[in-house]
Amino acid sequence: MKLSTKHLLGIKDLNRDDIQLILSTAAQFKEVLQRPVKKVPSLRDVTIVNLFYENSTRTRMSFELAERRLSADTLNFAASSSSAAKGETLLDTVNNILSMKVDLVVMRHSASGAPHFLAQHIPAAIVNAGDGINEHPTQALLDAFSMQEKFGKLEGLKVTIVGDIMHSRVAMSNMYLLQKMGAEITIAGPPTLIPKYIQEAFNVRVEYNLQKALAWCDVANVLRIQLERQNQPLFSSLREYNLAYGISRSMLESINKEIVIMHPGPINRGVELDSDVADGPHSIILDQVENGVAVRMAVLYLLANRDQ
Amino acid sequence: MKTILSEAQLALTVKRLAHQILENNLQLADTVLIGLQPRGIYLSDRIVHELMQLLPPSQIEYGKLDITFYRDDVRKSLHIANETDIPFSIENKKVVLIDDVLYTGRTIRAALDALLAFGRPSKVSLCVLIDRRFSRELPIQPDYAGKAIDTIITQKVKVCWKERDQVDEVVLL
Numbered sequence: 494m495k496l497s498t499k500h501l502l503g504i505k506d507l508n509r510d511d512i513q514l515i516l517s518t519a520a521q522f523k524e525v526l527q528r529p530v531k532k533v534p535s536l537r538d539v540t541i542v543n544l545f546y547e548n549s550t551r552t553r554m555s556f557e558l559a560e561r562r563l564s565a566d567t568l569n570f571a572a573s574s575s576s577a578a579k580g581e582t583l584l585d586t587v588n589n590i591l592s593m594k595v596d597l598v599v600m601r602h603s604a605s606g607a608p609h610f611l612a613q614h615i616p617a618a619i620v621n622a623g624d625g626i627n628e629h630p631t632q633a634l635l636d637a638f639s640m641q642e643k644f645g646k647l648e649g650l651k652v653t654i655v656g657d658i659m660h661s662r663v664a665m666s667n668m669y670l671l672q673k674m675g676a677e678i679t680i681a682g683p684p685t686l687i688p689k690y691i692q693e694a695f696n697v698r699v700e701y702n703l704q705k706a707l708a709w710c711d712v713a714n715v716l717r718i719q720l721e722r723q724n725q726p727l728f729s730s731l732r733e734y735n736l737a738y739g740i741s742r743s744m745l746e747s748i749n750k751e752i753v754i755m756h757p758g759p760i761n762r763g764v765e766l767d768s769d770v771a772d773g774p775h776s777i778i779l780d781q782v783e784n785g786v787a788v789r790m791a792v793l794y795l796l797a798n799r800d801q
Numbered sequence: 802m803k804t805i806l807s808e809a810q811l812a813l814t815v816k817r818l819a820h821q822i823l824e825n826n827l828q829l830a831d832t833v834l835i836g837l838q839p840r841g842i843y844l845s846d847r848i849v850h851e852l853m854q855l856l857p858p859s860q861i862e863y864g865k866l867d868i869t870f871y872r873d874d875v876r877k878s879l880h881i882a883n884e885t886d887i888p889f890s891i892e893n894k895k896v897v898l899i900d901d902v903l904y905t906g907r908t909i910r911a912a913l914d915a916l917l918a919f920g921r922p923s924k925v926s927l928c929v930l931i932d933r934r935f936s937r938e939l940p941i942q943p944d945y946a947g948k949a950i951d952t953i954i955t956q957k958v959k960v961c962w963k964e965r966d967q968v969d970e971v972v973l974l
């Protein structure tokens with residue numbers, strides 16, 4: 494058994510077996526991470542470059558840790574401190590790095606489709622660590638892993654994705670993944686932040702009333718308001734957004750049901766999530782971060798181990 | 802196809818291995834048993850079952866180890882990992898590793914590596930059902946062997962367990 498794709502560009506390209514293989518391999522790596530020595534020698538002959546054309550804390554550290562736990566050699570590249578600032582093209586930069594015998598590329602880019610472009614031009618395997626407003630596949634995989642860990646299965650699970658759906662690659666990857674695994678999805682948020690044809694495109698429910706959307710679900714995956722990607726005002730103020738679509742303790746108490754709260758980070762406290770919800774007993778936000786390392790180890794392990 | 806161990810012989814051999822382990826590790830004091838995934842588990846389950854007839858279950862510490870991530874051929878072909886479950890410390894313990902067939906020795910090499918990620922055992926010994934002599938690629942020998950056989954590289958030893966293959970036997974193909 495192996496993955497059906499050479500790269501991990503998006504959840505869109507994976508099938509159910511691929512997703513299951515990644516999640517079950519991640520479970521084994523999670524056990525590895527509980528050992529006194531949290532490192533395995535699997536990828537000691539592999540070199541991986543982390544190409545980050547866009548800022549990141551969690552994802553970059555999580556990938557880097559995953560690579561080191563697999564004994565891979567790592568190279569780090571941040572666009573702001575590199576020759577990209579001097580005008581070198583993406584392809585030139587990558588080809589120069591690959592000529593130093595690099596086997597795998599982990600890339601984040603603000604342009605949607607950047608890793609897909611790269612995949613057509615270079616021989617190395619590529620892992621998409623987030624491209625523009627398209628996909629963030631490892632985030633969706635770690636979200637799914639965390640949900641599966643909490644509920645035992647994804648099939649039939651009711652998931653509400655709340656917030657800035659329009660600009661969210663996390664939402665996109667999550668919708669592809671949950672749909673493939675048989676979960677039910679409701680999208681909630683202000684109409685200006687929900688793409689018009691999403692209902693037809695993804696066969697999801699759309700609910701503009703947050704309280705109703707929360708009362709329906711088992712899990713709420715709350716997204717960050719991506720102010721940096723909004724080039725026109727889509728709601729009048731953060732305070733207004735918080736009042737209508739921010740999740741507060743009192744709202745959770747009012748639905749008379751326990752639901753699990755997830756967030757891909759970084760949290761805008763007091764905007765999409767109030768602090769007492771983010772840090773509350775039903776939040777599994779920090780478990781998501783922990784699981785992220787295991788899931789990324791699984792992805793790198795499975796992609797590096799292609800039968801030659 | 803040649804039968805190496807019949808059902809009755811297999812049962813007797815498992816019993817003997819359990820007794821030998823107990824002889825060398827009285828009351829299993831400071832001793833832990835670790836079966837190797839995936840196929841060594843069938844043997845280790847049986848040995849533990851035998852030991853339970855001889856000792857109170859609370860005295861038996863039994864875990865399962867998967868060595869996939871430590872293999873030396875991990876990049877040649879993709880190997881899918883199995884569950885590892887070692888719910889106790891192996892620090893300063895005497896570890897008995899259990900696997901079904903000892904052939905090149907590479908699995909055991911990887912297992913020793915994997916084991917050290919859990920701590921520093923005072924001693925590690927090896928128990929196998931079948932020892933394929935003269936085919937070792939590494940200097941590794943068993944401490945407990947159910948049966949030693951001489952084979953050539955084109956031959957294959959197949960260990961069948963009722964739990965999986967509906968029959969208990971060991972055959973040479």
